[in-house]
Amino acid sequence: MVYGKACHLPVEMEHKVYWALKFLNFDEALSGEKRKLQLLELEEMRLNAYESSRLYKEKVKAYHNKMLLKKDFRPGQQVLLFNSRSKLFLDKLKSKWFGPFTIKEVKPYGAMELFDPHSETPDRSWTVNGKRLKLYHGGNIKRLTTIL
Known part of the structure; x- marks a missing residue:
């Protein structure tokens, strides 16, 4: 056809x-x-x-x-806490690590109980995920901010 x-x-x-x-x-x-x-x-x-x-x-x-580095935390160690909320702001040079804090208790499955030794209320503690922590080796933490 x-x-x-x-x-x-x-x-x-x-x-x-x-x-x-x-x-x-x-x-x-x-x-x-x-x-x-x-x-x-x-x-x-x-x-x-x-x-x-x-x-x-x-x-x-x-x-x-x-x-990968194994993070092995023990009670009494000083650590820095990663603040994920600081990603929302435009302060690019601002440090996202806060602390130092001291580990009060290591809980199962990577949870850690922290407290701030320099706080007015030393009995106040909170639980965070161990993935948000890194060891604090001493020294000052420089918190740089941008000038607008």
């Missing part, structure tokens, strides 16, 4: 088209086997890609875990 109308080709044109199709599709069984081989090769490449991706992820995870 050409543009919605039935179209008959001349006999010799049909004959040439028939021979071209016969030449291109010489053996159906052979072309079927070739297609199956191509599909198997594609599946093998896909499995190799999954395997290499898994190996890469394992290596990256091992490297990352090797670079």
Whole structure:
């Protein structure tokens, strides 16, 4: 059909088209086997890609875990507390670490109970996540602020 109308080709044109199709599709069984081989090769490449991706992820995870520092806190140590709320303000040069605070108690699953030894009420303590803490090694904490 050409543009919605039935179209008959001349006999010799049909004959040439028939021979071209016969030449291109010489053996159906052979072309079927070739297609199956191509599909198997594609599946093998896909499995190799999954395997290499898994190996890469394992290596990256091992490297990352090797670079992590274990935070081992004990009661009586001085620590700095990360203040995540200071991200909301535009003071780029302002330190986000506050303290030093002293660890009063280490609770299970990484929770720590802190208190401020320089506070007017030394019995006031609060519990924070241990991921928000880092060891305080002494010295002054410089709190730089921008001048507008």
